Amino acid sequence: MAFTTFKLFRQARLYSIYVLILLLIAYLLNQLDRYTLPIVAKPVAQDLKYGEKSCMANSSNYYYTNFKDNTSSTITHNCTHLLDDIKLNVTEQEKMCEGNSVLVNYTKNGTTYTNLTDACEWNYDGSGLLYQVIAGPIFTVVYTFAGIPLGLAADRYNRVRILTVCLILWSFCTLMAGFANAYWNLALARMGLGIGEAGCSPMATSIIADYFPEHLRGSALGIYNFGIYTGYSLAFAIGNGVYLAIGWRWVFYIAAIPGFIFGIIIIISVKEPQRGQSNDDNGKTVSGLKKKFQLPLRERVIELLKAFFLSPSVLLLCIAGGVRNGGGYVWALNTELFFETVKEQTKTQISHWMSWIPLVGGSIGAFVGGIISDVFVKKRGPHTRVWVLVISQALAAPFAAGALFFNPPYCYLCLIPSNIIGEMWVGVTLAVLIDVVPVYLRTSAIAVYFFIITNIGGNLNPLVSVIKSSFGGGRTAYEYALLIMYPGLYMLGSVLFLLTLFVLRIDIRRKKQREAEREALFGYGNSDDDDEEITNSSENKSDSDKIQRDL
Known part of the structure; x- marks a missing residue:
C-alpha cells in the first residue's frame, strides 16, 4: 500500500x-x-x-458522582452483578435493584461508611x-x-x-x-x-x-x-x-x-x-474508452441471474460474504454497549482503545490479505484466494471470542489480531468474485454482490436480542449471544467459503467458455460495462490481482 x-x-x-x-x-x-x-x-x-432495562449504578447518587475512584467503580460492579444468577421476573428484578443497599467502604470526615442506599437504579441500558x-x-x-x-x-x-x-x-x-x-x-x-x-x-x-x-x-x-x-x-x-x-x-x-x-x-x-476520460502520467486528457457493444437491459438481467443463481460458487460466495459481513455488523453495533455493560468500562476507557484499534487493525488486514492472496495465486491459481478466506476467518474467530471473555486490557488486545486477520476477507472476496464472473458483467455483478451481502449482514443483528432473551437475559446471556453472532458467524463464514472451493474451478471454466462464445459472436470478449474496452487482453494482468495489490 x-x-x-x-x-x-x-x-x-x-x-x-x-x-x-x-x-x-x-x-x-x-x-x-x-x-x-x-x-x-x-x-x-x-x-x-x-x-431493555437492567440494574445499573444510579448516576444521581451523591457518592457515585463525587467519589470517582474505587467507590464509583465498586458501585458500578455491585449494581451490575446484583441480579446475576437470580431467577426473578422483571417486576421483582426492578424492586430488588432499586431497594437494595450496596456494600461500599468509603470514608468521610473520619467516619467509615459501608452501606449505600439508592446506589442502584433500574433504567434503560441501550440494548434490546x-x-x-x-x-x-x-x-x-x-x-x-x-x-x-x-x-x-x-x-x-x-x-x-x-x-x-x-x-x-x-x-x-x-x-x-x-x-x-x-x-x-x-x-x-x-x-x-x-x-x-x-x-x-x-x-x-x-x-x-x-x-x-x-x-x-x-x-x-x-x-x-x-x-x-x-x-x-x-x-x-x-x-x-x-x-x-x-x-x-x-x-x-x-x-x-x-x-x-x-x-x-x-x-x-x-x-x-x-x-470515460482520465488523465495520463503527463496530465494530458486521454480519450474515453469506447463501447463496441452493450447488452440490452433484458439480456443483461438474464445474464446476471445466470451468473448468480446458476453459478454455485458465486451463490456460495454471496452467502458466505453476507454471513461474515453480519458478524462484523453485529460487533460494530454492539461494541460500546458490550464494553459498558459486560466489561464495566467507562467511555474514556473504551475510547482509549477503540479510537485506534479498528483503524490500525482493519487497514493492515485489508492490505496484508491482498498481498497474501496475490502471492498464492501466482503460484497455485485463483482457488488459493478462497483458502485465504477460509483460514483467515477460522484464525480470527478465537481472537474475537477472546475479546468477549477476557478482562481488560486483554479483551481490547484480542481485537488487534482479530481485526488484522479477520478483515482480510473484504478485498479477497471481491477478487474471487472477479475471477468467477464474466468480464462483461463485472460492474453489475459487484453491485449485486454488495446489495446481497449488505442485506444479509446488516439485518442479522436483531438476532442478538432474540438469542439473549432465549438465554434468560442479563450480562452472561449478552456474552453468549455475541459469541454466536460474532466469532460464531466468522466460523460459519469460513465453512461456507470452504464449500466454495468444491465448485470454483468448474465455474471458472464456465466463465471462460461464456467469454469465448461472446468473443466468437461479437469479435471480442473483454468489454466491460463501465465504458471500458481492453483491446489486447494478453497484455493486461488479471484485474483481480491488480485490485488486491493496490488495496
Missing part, C-alpha cells in the same frame, strides 16, 4: 489528488455519522425511553430489540434499496451534484437525530441517513474512475476505502469525548456540522469529469 500510494502521489495530477482527498473525507463522514448512534445508545435510550432494529434493519434496508436508483442516476446525471445533495441530506438527518424526542423521531432520522449515505460510494467511485488512469485507479480506490476504518474509529473518539463533555445530543450536532461545510466545498471546487 505504501508503494502504490507513493506512486499515486508521484504520478497523478495535483487536482485529482485534491478531489480524492475530498471524497475520502466524505466517506469518513459517512462512516462517522453511521456509527454515532451505537456510541451513545445508552443515554439516548434513557432519554427517549426505549429498549428496538435498539438492534433501529441500528440495523431500519438503516440497512433503506440504504441498500436507495442505492439502486442512486447507482443508476450516477450513470446519467451530474455525480458531483448528487454526491453533494446526499452528503448534505445525511448530515441533516444526523443533526435531526440530535433533536429526537421519541423513538420514531430517531427512526425517521436513521431512514433519512440511509438514503443519503447510499449515494456516497456509487458517486465517489465513479468520479475517482474518471479522474485517475487505469494503472492508478486501484491505488486511488484503496485510499478512498480508508474512510471506513478512519470514520469508525473517529466515532469512538468523538462520540465518547463529546458525550462526556456536553451530552449525547451534541454528539450528533458535532458529527453533522462538517458534512455541510464539505458539501459546500465539494460543489464549489470539484468539477464533474467527462465520463
Whole structure:
C-alpha cells in the first residue's frame, strides 16, 4: 500500500489528488455519522425511553458522582452483578435493584461508611430489540434499496451534484437525530441517513474512475476505502469525548456540522469529469474508452441471474460474504454497549482503545490479505484466494471470542489480531468474485454482490436480542449471544467459503467458455460495462490481482 500510494502521489495530477482527498473525507463522514448512534445508545435510550432495562449504578447518587475512584467503580460492579444468577421476573428484578443497599467502604470526615442506599437504579441500558432494529434493519434496508436508483442516476446525471445533495441530506438527518424526542423521531432520522449515505460510494467511485488512469485507479480506490476504518474509529473518539463533555445530543450536532461545510466545498471546487476520460502520467486528457457493444437491459438481467443463481460458487460466495459481513455488523453495533455493560468500562476507557484499534487493525488486514492472496495465486491459481478466506476467518474467530471473555486490557488486545486477520476477507472476496464472473458483467455483478451481502449482514443483528432473551437475559446471556453472532458467524463464514472451493474451478471454466462464445459472436470478449474496452487482453494482468495489490 505504501508503494502504490507513493506512486499515486508521484504520478497523478495535483487536482485529482485534491478531489480524492475530498471524497475520502466524505466517506469518513459517512462512516462517522453511521456509527454515532451505537456510541451513545445508552443515554439516548434513557432519554427517549426505549429498549431493555437492567440494574445499573444510579448516576444521581451523591457518592457515585463525587467519589470517582474505587467507590464509583465498586458501585458500578455491585449494581451490575446484583441480579446475576437470580431467577426473578422483571417486576421483582426492578424492586430488588432499586431497594437494595450496596456494600461500599468509603470514608468521610473520619467516619467509615459501608452501606449505600439508592446506589442502584433500574433504567434503560441501550440494548434490546428496538435498539438492534433501529441500528440495523431500519438503516440497512433503506440504504441498500436507495442505492439502486442512486447507482443508476450516477450513470446519467451530474455525480458531483448528487454526491453533494446526499452528503448534505445525511448530515441533516444526523443533526435531526440530535433533536429526537421519541423513538420514531430517531427512526425517521436513521431512514433519512440511509438514503443519503447510499449515494456516497456509487458517486465517489465513479468520479475517482474518471479522474485517475487505469494503472492508478486501484491505488486511488484503496485510499478512498480508508474512510471506513478512519470514520469508525473517529466515532469512538468523538462520540465518547463529546458525550462526556456536553451530552449525547451534541454528539450528533458535532458529527453533522462538517458534512455541510464539505458539501459546500465539494460543489464549489470539484468539477464533474467527462465520463470515460482520465488523465495520463503527463496530465494530458486521454480519450474515453469506447463501447463496441452493450447488452440490452433484458439480456443483461438474464445474464446476471445466470451468473448468480446458476453459478454455485458465486451463490456460495454471496452467502458466505453476507454471513461474515453480519458478524462484523453485529460487533460494530454492539461494541460500546458490550464494553459498558459486560466489561464495566467507562467511555474514556473504551475510547482509549477503540479510537485506534479498528483503524490500525482493519487497514493492515485489508492490505496484508491482498498481498497474501496475490502471492498464492501466482503460484497455485485463483482457488488459493478462497483458502485465504477460509483460514483467515477460522484464525480470527478465537481472537474475537477472546475479546468477549477476557478482562481488560486483554479483551481490547484480542481485537488487534482479530481485526488484522479477520478483515482480510473484504478485498479477497471481491477478487474471487472477479475471477468467477464474466468480464462483461463485472460492474453489475459487484453491485449485486454488495446489495446481497449488505442485506444479509446488516439485518442479522436483531438476532442478538432474540438469542439473549432465549438465554434468560442479563450480562452472561449478552456474552453468549455475541459469541454466536460474532466469532460464531466468522466460523460459519469460513465453512461456507470452504464449500466454495468444491465448485470454483468448474465455474471458472464456465466463465471462460461464456467469454469465448461472446468473443466468437461479437469479435471480442473483454468489454466491460463501465465504458471500458481492453483491446489486447494478453497484455493486461488479471484485474483481480491488480485490485488486491493496490488495496
